[in-house]
Amino acid sequence: MSLRAVGAIALRQFYLLRGSPTRILPLFAWVAIDIVLWGFITRYLNSVGGAGFDFVPALLGAVLFWDFFTRVMQGVTTAFFEDIWSRNFLNIFASPLTTGEYLGGLVLTSVITSILGLATMLALAAGVFGLQFAALGLWLLPYLLVLFLFGIALGILAAGMVLRLGPASEWLVWPIPALLAPFAGVFYPLATLPPWMRAVSRALPPSYVFEGMRALVAGQAPDATLLLAGLGLALLQILLAAWAFRRIYRYTVRTGLLARYSAESF
């Protein structure tokens, strides 16, 4: 794998961001709006809910984590969509670039853009609404890592889906986080869910993160084994997503879909 080729894909995104404020704004704007909205909601709930429960870490922390995952996933898919929007597939795939290098470039782009979003959210949540992330201690890092890995896996899978189904299927990608949120137990314990939904939750690494985070907020020790399970699951899902993308890419090369990508195809 050529790191220079990986860097080229990320550099392209940097050039796009540098040249277009309308691309920079969404990196900060949506996460900032979410944090402000949920920050005031939690402040209100704390004022009416009595002294028994602090909604700030439970709800605002959950929003921050979920937004981080969403930004990671969209970091990958948006970078991929840039090649669709600029009809650049033939230039990209008729070059020596491998699918691994291409995906590596998308992931590197997502790392950079999602860290910018995370920094914005942390600054707002801590500075304006008093969210104490230090209370999570060293657990914070593995939690973010699991969410990051799952975001990457889902981003690669979503890119593969759009590669297979054609440019118009882009709209299917945007609601994916919202569809998963009820199963991931972002705002409530998994025990709240009916059994069939809990079965789905077990396949979603974020569910382990949010369960652990709620335990920490409640002053309990989170289950490290569950966290490791989430981590292992996320890593496995990245491998599966990369495998699926490669299979889809091979399919598009075999059928001619890649060479005629702008034509819709099922």
Place this chain on the structure above:
Amino acid sequence: MRQAAQATVGHDTSAALQVSRLAKRYGEIQAVADVSFTVRHGEIVGLLGPNGAGKTTTIDMILGVLEPDAGQVLIEGIDVAARRKAALARTGFAAVYTALPGNLTVQENLRVFGMIYGVRMLTARIDAVVTQFELERFRHTRCGLLSSGEQMRVGMAKALLNAPGLLLFDEPTASLDPATAQTVRAHLRAVATGQRCGILWTSHNMYEVETVCDRVLFVSRGRILLEGDPRVLPRQHGVANLEELFIRIARERLSGPQGAAA
């Protein structure tokens, strides 16, 4: 007319491109059928044929973005199917239908693609191709703001960045004005001769083909029907010029039983 002339394909390691028995079918349509030809270093070969003859399908298979049903493509002796990355690192490609991203400047596009192609001393190389295609004043202009002819020149500059052994041009001068087209043809002739680069060139401009190409391959319904020197072929087939020969082949194709893919 149907005296098929499949170009000789041996194990010529000095060849820039060797295509052997290439075939591709889309459902009932045989887009490319048993096509074989060679492009030697320093040679410009014209791939001619009516719309839908199979020219672009052939180029897509050479570039590895379309998998052939049968056959083999060797770029400077490297099998594209087995060692795609190494083969394409020695290849340059530009087409009238694949402009570089319009939201990046000329300089940015050349840098990104130079890195993808692993070009050494990239800054100097960018300077060289920018000068070669007279793009200096557009260097910091977004490609989307350029005219189609200027964009095509940027595409050619990208194609030459890696000093390739094989160049594939799909209608490269279609959007250029006559003066620019003449300059570009002269540049590419110099590249073929000076850098010993093999060039496969599709065009519907028969004057251009006669001027530039050392050899032409007439393709129709996915097959090579004729091959030869564009300055000699018309005489051999009893027509006044290459354009008449092209029209004859195209009409024969239209009266035939089945079409072919793009």
